[in-house]
Amino acid sequence: MSSQFWKPGTEKPRLLEDEEGGVVFFSPSLASSSSGYGHASIEKQRQRLPVYKYRTSILYLVETHATTIIVGETGSGKTTQIPQYLKEAGWADGGRVIACTQPRRLAVQAVASRVAEEMGVKVGEEVGYTIRFEDVTNKVRYLSFEALEFYLIYLCIVIMVDEAHERSISTDILLGLLKKIQRRRPELRLIISSATIEGKSMSAFFQARKSRHQMEGEELPRMEPAILSVEGRGFNVQIHYVEEPVSDYVQAVVSTVMLIHDQEPPGDILVFLTGQDDIDTAVQLLTEEARTNRKNSSGLIILPLYSGLPRAEQELVFSPTPRGKRKVVISTNIAETSLTLEGVVYVVDSGFSKQRFYNPVSDIESLVVAPISKASARQRAGRAGRVRPGKCYRLYTEEYFVNEMSAEGIPEMQRSNLVSCVIQLKALGIDNILGFDWPASPPPEAMIRALEVLYSLGVLDDDAKLTSPTGFQVAEIPLDPMISKMILSSSELGCAEEILTIAAMLSIQSIWVSSRGAQKELDEAKLRFAAAEGDHVTFLNVYKGFLQSGKSSRWCHKNFINYQSMKKVIEIREQLRRIAQRIGIVLKSCESDTQVVRKAVTAGFFANACRLEASSQSGLYKTVRGSQEVYIHPSSVLFRVNPKWVVYHSLVSTDRQYMRNVISIDPSWLLEAAPHFYQQQRLNPIVH
């Protein structure tokens, strides 16, 4: 069962690696606010930020308007300053909370620590944060993302929806929800902050209710939104294009960075790539290149930046560059607007990012590397002009930029599988989902598909209401409902301990070290853990080995396993275990009975069942649901083994549709797991 050519994954599975965001809280102060004491230099820094000039206007607008839209360039101080201004003005007094939502986890933590530092407090005191699986507020209490929103809305007096231009699903849901809630709670203030001038469409969205709910001249706050534009202070950025399209953008990144390093004056470099895999590759190649480059070999500090990066590495990215050195930060689009890096003078833009695409007809959602929009390209270039005039190197042609790049991205809502979104709304008590007022309506087919899946999982009943207890339990687990269902079933099947391990493993992009060059060794290492049943059981072997080694980093190194990922797995598993306990899952182990484990996986993922085509020598499978052609990904332990029936965890599209994380099943389990679902199939009978 060896895989001859293991390719590092080209996609991020859903769940944690989604960069799901969180909330920064500003809670009532117990002691008096300590900002200002012994913070003279921080105070000065704060006053130098562009938003500072608008402090009074912002406070006035928030006081007098239900919704204030603030547009301002990245780095102008929107995220870190505005909530502090509100707090200083007394909005958090009397037990009320100011919240600022972020679409990315990493940004949540970075912002909370920065603000705590500015306020002279510890994170968790007057400023805290909540992200999925982690709650650092002064009320020490776990809150799932869903519960969090629910809980927040009732405690909050001001909610700042940050990075609204990104139009992530969570942002859009929140905007729809808040608009609804504001009708009932006019005292609730919204701030929508955005880095691009898309403010108008947001304004139109919030404007739409005015005539129905408020007449001119009524008392404050005014319901029509206020728009404030914060003038930036960006420097000029010179744009360079490539003359010919590049074929390998990772390679092009490496040579461009080396060129800048050799020829340009000091200043840090920020590179935009797409995800952990190409970033790790670029870091590796650049490190080698820098080592062999005689001229200035010791001058480069090469650092990756992506969601899920260990804390210590994050801190390196944000710490000032030592004199005589040049920092190269290789990032996902997280550094596009969510985070500000000081000292960047050069930007290298690959022109790509990872984006989610969903086809409701085939019901296939994939994260693919796709071209960015002009709006993104401008944002990326803008990062080079923070401290002085800078340069941006675009790894695409000018002709391409002008004629082919789309002006704006499509809201995530319109290109995603909506299963999690629907369950989130249901849990919030929104029954009429089809009539929900979205900033951008999702395609009805996608909505119907999501309702179908949730119905077949037993999460929704005939009236499309959450079932009790399954629906409510699934909604409590902050993971994809298919994973949640798998966890619930493991309780009955007596294998919850194993399934929690699997769920944690599936939350991580990859537990293997991606290694260009050491392919053979990696394959051999994988073979040591490979299980005939498939990848999920292989995960259990890896986990067992890791525990037996005493969680040793040397053991990981020897086995081509990513130590950081394994530490994260342990952490997530522990958190999942706590949730499982809370919702009454029986935490038993099935020891080595892998059949019940596979049954539990099937109970969650029956919709992803595939059958090997009888005549196929090439490993062609068809999905039972939609007769889509799919293949087992070369990274799977079942690659070339090709069992007759499998379920997969996720699909990746490259030249073909590949199934990642695959497990072999018995087809009779499908009927057991989802009689309704498989009765509807008018395909060949399932069991022969």
Ligand code: CDP
């Ligand atoms: O939200 P916006 O992009 O408008 O700006 P911000 O995130 O509030 O950042 C304002 C300033 O705070 C930046 O220019 C940085 O100098 C600083 N900052 C920082 O040093 N470290 C952070 N983690 C965040 C911000």
Ligand code: MG
């Ligand atoms: Mg910001």
